[in-house]
Amino acid sequence: xxxxxxxxxxxxxxxxxxxxxxxxxxxxxxxxxxxxxxxxxxxxxxxxxxxxxxxxxxxxxxxxxxxxxxxxxxxxxxxxxxxxxxxxxxxxxxx
Amino acid sequence: xxxxxxxxxxxxxxxxxxxxxxxxxxxxxxxxxxxxxxxxxxxxxxxxxxxxxxxxxxxxxxxxxxxxxxxxxxxxxxxxxxxxxxxxxxxxxxx
Amino acid sequence: xxxxxxxxxxxxxxxxxxxxxxxxxxxxxxxxxxxxxxxxxxxxxxxxxxxxxxxxxxxxxxxxxxxxxxxxxxxxxxxxxxxxxxxxxxxxxxx
Amino acid sequence: xxxxxxxxxxxxxxxxxxxxxxxxxxxxxxxxxxxxxxxxxxxxxxxxxxxxxxxxxxxxxxxxxxxxxxxxxxxxxxxxxxxxxxxxxxxxxxx
Amino acid sequence: xxxxxxxxxxxxxxxxxxxxxxxxxxxxxxxxxxxxxxxxxxxxxxxxxxxxxxxxxxxxxxxxxxxxxxxxxxxxxxxxxxxxxxxxxxxxxxx
Amino acid sequence: xxxxxxxxxxxxxxxxxxxxxxxxxxxxxxxxxxxxxxxxxxxxxxxxxxxxxxxxxxxxxxxxxxxxxxxxxxxxxxxxxxxxxxxxxxxxxxx
Amino acid sequence: xxxxxxxxxxxxxxxxxxxxxxxxxxxxxxxxxxxxxxxxxxxxxxxxxxxxxxxxxxxxxxxxxxxxxxxxxxxxxxxxxxxxxxxxxxxxxxx
Numbered sequence: 001x002x003x004x005x006x007x008x009x010x011x012x013x014x015x016x017x018x019x020x021x022x023x024x025x026x027x028x029x030x031x032x033x034x035x036x037x038x039x040x041x042x043x044x045x046x047x048x049x050x051x052x053x054x055x056x057x058x059x060x061x062x063x064x065x066x067x068x069x070x071x072x073x074x075x076x077x078x079x080x081x082x083x084x085x086x087x088x089x090x091x092x093x094x095x
Numbered sequence: 096x097x098x099x100x101x102x103x104x105x106x107x108x109x110x111x112x113x114x115x116x117x118x119x120x121x122x123x124x125x126x127x128x129x130x131x132x133x134x135x136x137x138x139x140x141x142x143x144x145x146x147x148x149x150x151x152x153x154x155x156x157x158x159x160x161x162x163x164x165x166x167x168x169x170x171x172x173x174x175x176x177x178x179x180x181x182x183x184x185x186x187x188x189x190x
Numbered sequence: 191x192x193x194x195x196x197x198x199x200x201x202x203x204x205x206x207x208x209x210x211x212x213x214x215x216x217x218x219x220x221x222x223x224x225x226x227x228x229x230x231x232x233x234x235x236x237x238x239x240x241x242x243x244x245x246x247x248x249x250x251x252x253x254x255x256x257x258x259x260x261x262x263x264x265x266x267x268x269x270x271x272x273x274x275x276x277x278x279x280x281x282x283x284x285x
Numbered sequence: 286x287x288x289x290x291x292x293x294x295x296x297x298x299x300x301x302x303x304x305x306x307x308x309x310x311x312x313x314x315x316x317x318x319x320x321x322x323x324x325x326x327x328x329x330x331x332x333x334x335x336x337x338x339x340x341x342x343x344x345x346x347x348x349x350x351x352x353x354x355x356x357x358x359x360x361x362x363x364x365x366x367x368x369x370x371x372x373x374x375x376x377x378x379x380x
Numbered sequence: 381x382x383x384x385x386x387x388x389x390x391x392x393x394x395x396x397x398x399x400x401x402x403x404x405x406x407x408x409x410x411x412x413x414x415x416x417x418x419x420x421x422x423x424x425x426x427x428x429x430x431x432x433x434x435x436x437x438x439x440x441x442x443x444x445x446x447x448x449x450x451x452x453x454x455x456x457x458x459x460x461x462x463x464x465x466x467x468x469x470x471x472x473x474x475x
Numbered sequence: 476x477x478x479x480x481x482x483x484x485x486x487x488x489x490x491x492x493x494x495x496x497x498x499x500x501x502x503x504x505x506x507x508x509x510x511x512x513x514x515x516x517x518x519x520x521x522x523x524x525x526x527x528x529x530x531x532x533x534x535x536x537x538x539x540x541x542x543x544x545x546x547x548x549x550x551x552x553x554x555x556x557x558x559x560x561x562x563x564x565x566x567x568x569x570x
Numbered sequence: 571x572x573x574x575x576x577x578x579x580x581x582x583x584x585x586x587x588x589x590x591x592x593x594x595x596x597x598x599x600x601x602x603x604x605x606x607x608x609x610x611x612x613x614x615x616x617x618x619x620x621x622x623x624x625x626x627x628x629x630x631x632x633x634x635x636x637x638x639x640x641x642x643x644x645x646x647x648x649x650x651x652x653x654x655x656x657x658x659x660x661x662x663x664x665x
Contacts, residue, residue, distance in 0.1 A: 002446060002472035005438050010472065045438070050145050050430050058100050058140070066097060066179070068168060073448060073471055084446070084471045091168055091179045092097035092105065145240050153195050153235070161192060161274070163263060186263055186274045187192035187200065240335050248290050248330070256287055256369070258358060281358055281369045282287035282295065335525050343480050343520070351477055351559070353548060376548055376559045377477035377485065382636060382662035385628050390662065425628070430620050453638060453661055464636070464661045525620050533575050533615070541572055541654070543643060566643055566654045567572035567580065 002075070004084055007047035009059055011038035011067065011090075013074075013081040037094065038083060039064050047087070057087050064094040097170065099179055102142035104154055106133035106162065106185075108169075108176045132189065133178060134159050142182070152182050159189040192265065194274055197237035199249055201228035201257065201280075203264075203271040227284065228273060229254050237277070247277050254284040287360070289369055292332035294344055296323035296352065296375075298359075298366045322379065323368060324349050332372070342372050349379040382455070384464055387427035389439055391418035391447065391470075393454075393461040417474065418463060419444050427467070437467050444474040477550065479559055482522035484534055486513035486542065486565075488549075488556045512569065513558060514539050522562070532562050539569040572645070574654055577617035579629055581608035581637065581660075583644075583651045607664065608653060609634050617657070627657050634664040 004010045014037045040063045046054040059065055071089030075082045099105045109132045135158045141149040154160055166184030170177045194200045204227045230253045236244040249255055261279030265272045289295045299322045325348045331339040344350055356374030360367045384390045394417045420443045426434040439445055451469030455462045479485045489512045515538045521529040534540055546564030550557045574580045584607045610633045616624040629635055641659030645652045 001475055003475050004472045005467075005470055008471060048435060049147055051147070052429055052431070052433055052435060053147055055143060055147060066170065075446065087100075090100055091103060092099045095096055095098050144242055146242070148242055150238060150242060161265065182195075185195055186198060187194045190191055190193050239337055241337070243337055245333060245337060256360065277290075280290055281293060282289045285286055285288050334527055336527070338527055340523060340527060351550065372480075375480055376483060377479045380476055380478050381665055383665050384662045385657075385660055388661060428625060432619055432621070432623055432625060455636065524622055526622070528622055530618060530622060541645065562575075565575055566578060567574045570571055570573050 002042065002077070002082070002084065004042055004044040006044045007057065007087045008044045009040055009057065009065075009085050009087055009090060010042040011065060011072070011083045011085055012041050013038045013083055014064070015081075034069065036067055036069055037064065038067065041082070059087065059090055059093065065090045066092045066094055097137065097172070097177070097179065099137055099139040101139045102152065102182045103139045104135055104152065104160075104180050104182055104185060105137040106160060106167070106178045106180055107136050108133045108178055109159070110176075129164065131162055131164055132159065133162065136177070154182065154185055154188060160185045161187045161189055192232065192267075192272070192274065194232055194234040196234045197247065197277045198234045199230055199247065199255075199275050199277055199280060200232040201255060201262070201273045201275055202231050203228045203273055204254070205271075224259065226257055226259055227254065228257065231272070249277065249280055249283060255280045256282045256284055287327065287362070287367070287369065289327055289329040291329045292342065292372045293329045294325055294342065294350075294370050294372055294375060295327040296350060296357070296368045296370055297326050298323045298368055299349070300366075319354065321352055321354055322349065323352065326367070344372065344375055344378060350375045351377045351379055382422065382457070382462070382464065384422055384424040386424045387437065387467045388424045389420055389437065389445075389465050389467055389470060390422040391445060391452070391463045391465055392421050393418045393463055394444070395461075414449065416447055416449055417444065418447065421462070439467065439470055439473065445470045446472045446474055477517065477552070477557070477559065479517055479519040481519045482532065482562045483519045484515055484532065484540075484560050484562055484565060485517040486540060486547070486558045486560055487516050488513045488558055489539070490556075509544065511542055511544060512539065513542065516557070534562065534565055534568060540565045541567045541569055572612065572647070572652070572654065574612055574614040576614045577627065577657045578614045579610055579627065579635075579655050579657055579660060580612040581635060581642070581653045581655055582611050583608045583653055584634070585651075604639065606637055606639055607634065608637065611652070629657065629660055629663065635660045636662045636664055 002010050013035050015035050040059050040061050043057045046056045048054050067085055068089040068091060072083035072085035097105050108130050110130050135154050135156050138152045141151045143149050162180055163184045163186055167178035167180035192200050203225050205225050230249050230251050233247045236246045238244050257275055258279040258281055262273035262275035287295050298320050300320050325344050325346050328342045331341045333339050352370055353374040353376055357368035357370035382390050393415050395415050420439050420441050423437045426436045428434050447465055448469040448471055452463035452465035477485050488510050490510050515534050515536050518532045521531045523529050542560055543564040543566060547558035547560035572580050583605050585605050610629050610631050613627045616626045618624050637655055638659040638661060642653035642655035
């Protein structure tokens with residue numbers, strides 16, 4: 001498994017199981033938008049501030065998160081899709 | 096629901112119910128300008144300063160706000176349109 | 191009315207009542223340059239410094255100001271034109 | 286008159302009374318280079334440092350200065366040409 | 381051998397021994413994607429903070445790491461491929 | 476004469492008296508490369524740090540310096556060519 | 571000779587005496603890649619931190635270094651090729 005460094009977070013991408021058009025039709029896989037949802041699998045040790053202290057991350061393992069479209073680096077491991085994201089690219093926790 | 100992180104704010108977009116041209120005609124939906132108004136639904140825990148303290152946001156849940164055109168990430172949830180915005184993209188509170 | 195946030199200022203734009211060409215002719219409305227003058231209607235609570243203190247703005251409600259051409263966000267409210275500007279886009283106070 | 290804000294300076298542009306080509310010919314007005322010389326008419330209250338203190342400007346009213354070509358905002362007032370410049374765009378004082 | 385400076389890390393690139401297409405076919409060498417995996421061979425003395433203290437790196441000699449695609453400078457030494465990377469370009473430690 | 480402000484330096488450009496091609500031929504004036512050498516004529520009072528103290532410059536009047544190609548602003552005064560450079564654009568002192 | 575300023579380093583470029591293609595052929599001079607290796611001839615007095623203290627450089631006169639391709643300013647002096655580099659463009663010391 002991957003252990004993220006610093007303020008990075010490893011997220012397993014949750015594919016949207018179904019996407020419908022405004023008219024209610026199912027969108028074929030090839031036309032689906034990229035998912036921006038995922039589950040936090042591992043978190044780094046936090047961001048180093050300029051004064052040398054480290055700040056723990058706001059997200060925790062197990063959180064479902066909503067992240068920015070163009071932020072992380074995608075990795076495929078054993079058939080699953082992950083993204084390694086800096087915490088600033090995580091917009092919100094899905095509750 | 097979404098819980099914004101850090102200095103981010105979740106805003107439910109308020110569509111302008113009617114838009115008229117300078118000549119007084121109604122603008123059809125497809126030509127409407129994007130709304131820059133919304134209602135604050137949830138706020139993050141605030142921005143982390145370089146010295147490690149966190150500053151609470153200036154906007155509160157319930158505020159109607161006016162935000163910058165090109166700032167947030169739009170999200171659709173159960174038929175409603177939201178934007179997740181950094182606080183610096185919120186220009187003013189509508190009073 | 192709009193209450194600006196942080197270091198932002200709400201300015202009511204003062205249209206130049208007449209613009210003449212170098213030769214002394216009046217410029218028709220459609221060819222007029224955008225006004226860079228306005229009256230301060232409301233100011234934010236000031237800029238937050240990195241050390242967490244807030245600095246009051248240098249402009250006050252009632253000042254007539256001269257602002258940078260490409261800075262603010264324009265808003266129309268009840269037939270009047272406003273601009274929401276960051277204080278750094280205000281160049282000078284007209285005395 | 287205009288009162289510059291912060292680290293800004295109001296400079297009355299001094300047009301070069303004559304410009305000659307390398308061959309000694311006078312350059313017609315339309316081909317003249319933009320002047321980079323001016324006289325300081327008013328100065329702002331100084332730049333705010335990150336620690337909240339304000340630093341007085343190095344130029345004073347009355348100085349003749351040499352400024353960067355692409356820095357300020359030009360303003361015409363009662364037939365005279367001014368530039369509102371940030372102090373960092375003033376390169377040197379002409380002595 | 382190379383001794384990296386500051387916050388830099390010397391990584392020996394681990395070529396992916398086999399790459400299959402989604403259909404299970406082997407990808408020929410010329411079409412292989414660039415590897416983003418490597419083994420840490422040497423690390424710099426750490427990043428200098430603005431206050432003059434140096435922070436030791438989070439990766440250690442011997443770690444297998446996953447790094448950003450467009451970050452390091454590649455070097456060939458005695459038939460092996462290395463990358464000299466700033467630590468911020470190392471995304472995660474492979475465990 | 477010009478008195479540079481802050482971290483700026485006034486340098487009189489020393490034209491390379493002769494430039495030869497790799498083959499030993501003299502290069503005609505029109506094809507000469509721009510000189511990057513000059514003599515320091517005047518220096519500013521130093522750079523202002525964020526904490527409000529001023530740091531004296533490393534170069535002194537009389538130094539011959541080697542400067543970056545695309546850094547300063549060129550000025551012609553009484554038939555001589557000068558450049559007003561920020562100190563960071565001065566690469567080395569010629570000894 | 572040149573005395574570098576601040577965090578700059580004067581490096582004498584060591585040309586790669588021979589470059590072979592993957593097939594083992596010698597590469598003619600005109601097709602050679604630019605060398606990224608050199609010997610440190612002189613170092614500046616170090617980088618000035620924001621708090622006004624100066625940090626000595628990590629490289630020393632005599633070190634053979636490996637530097638970034640697009641970093642320094644090249645200078646030819648008495649038939650030898652040098653590069654004046656900021657220390658951040660020096661990637662590693664060759665040991």
